[in-house]
Amino acid sequence: MTARILIAEDQAAARERLGSLLCSSGFAVVAAADGVEALERFEAEHVDLVVSDHRMPRLDGLGLLRAVRRIRDVPFILYSSGAGPEVGFEAARCGAVRFLEYPFRIEEQLLPTIAASLRAMREPRVRPMRGADRFLGDSPAARRVRRLIRRLAPTRAAVLVVGETGVGKEVVARALHDESGRATLRSFAVTELAETLLEAELFGHERGAFTGAVASRPGLFEQAHGGTLFLDEIGDAPAALQAKLLRVLETGELRRVGGGPTHPIDVRVLAATHRDLEAEVREGRFRRDLFFRLRQAVIHVPPLRERPGDIDLLAAAILSELAARAGMPTPDTSARFLAALRAQPWPGNVRELRSLLQSTLLWWEGNGALEPADLLEAQLALAPALGSDDPVSVQVMVEAFRRAGGNQEAARRELGLSRAAWRHRWRRYGLTSLARSQP
Secondary structure, eight states, X not given: OOOEEEEEOSSHHHHHHHHHHHHHTTOEEEEESSHHHHHHHHHHSOOSEEEEEXXXXXXXXXXXXXXXXXXXXXXEEEEESSOOHHHHHHHHHHTOSEEEESSOOIIIIIHHHHHHHHHHHHSOOOOOOOGGGGSOXXXXXXXXXXXXXXXXXXXXXXXXXXXXXXXXXXXXXXXXXXXXXXXXXXXXXXXXXXXHHHHHXXXXXXXXXXXXXXXXXXXXXXXXXXXXXXXETGGGOOHHHXXXXXXXXXXXXXXXXXXXXXXXXXXXXXXXXXXXXXXXXHTTSSOHHHHHHHOSEEEEOOOGGGOGGGHHHHHHHHHHHHHHHHXXXXXXXXXXXXXXXXXXOOXXXXXXXXXXXXXXXXXXXXXXXXXXXXXXXXXXXXXXXXXXXXXXXXXXXXXXHHHTTTOHHHHHHHHTOOHHHHHHHHHHTTOGGGOSSOO
């Protein structure tokens, strides 16, 4: 069966050239002139893979990637001209199989990535973990989270999932849904849309409700009828949305934006936040009645630094997943590599671990087991995103460290830094676990 590839590119000449080359390579092509049109085509037609420019009007490539991932898991290749490294790393974090700098070599870069991604999608995969087993770890903290998931999943209770950014709150919500026996799961982060669009996204709208509403459309509550709705970053919900959300939860009915009849709904709501909602209630920024509605039960997801013994298992699972999505073999990991991971402070938690491993795979040459030196390459690749005005940047430090053969004292002397200044920067740039010698 011929694979169908969706191309999202606002420049007509580039779109036609890319489409022609893909057609001549044996693919069926669906073309769109911007992100919004691409999303409409993706929802209406069968698509096996998406190739998208980043800089497009109405909805850029990263926005399209996030929207596509909420609907269906297909390989997504993003490209851009002159974008900063943060775009590539955000694309990797959101699940893109590859980020290409435009112009790229179609025969050497794009076509092999497409072939590997489609092959990885067709090949039998290890059955993905479901339910409480999604939350990986053998630590007491991880086992406690799994026990709570299994206890709360069969109930109708609204569950508030709390924890720092990046700890895996959405993983917990998906696990709760898996074991609930309910049908559909819909997920939405309150911070994804402007305040003016939030109500229409959640509660739907009638035709003519606002400019551009050319047809009636059900919102996420109606789409999740009989299932589960996960509301991420609920602590950032504006006051007007809080009020309407409370009414829907109390009455079990909603009215779309623009009026019309009420619609009965049967939806279990799960919510998550990194904020201290009790403090938000005391400060008057979050409704007390809505807080108690959402917090019928609570699961606290511990930060990664409190369960370092789980890092080996998490790293193995993440590397396996990322390698499969990229159509490459899963690398082995040396004991030193895993020790270096365990020594990191991980302020960004599992999300940061995933980002660093994604960067490590991007720079891995495919030979031998991963070593701490491969983490250095990843740190250097991520360095521009750190945004330091210090002339002794992480790049300068890592390059001096390499020239010194991994000896921090020699690198420090080369740069003319005091031991205190070196140690301060080394910790600041998150390189403390990668050293072989201390100054």
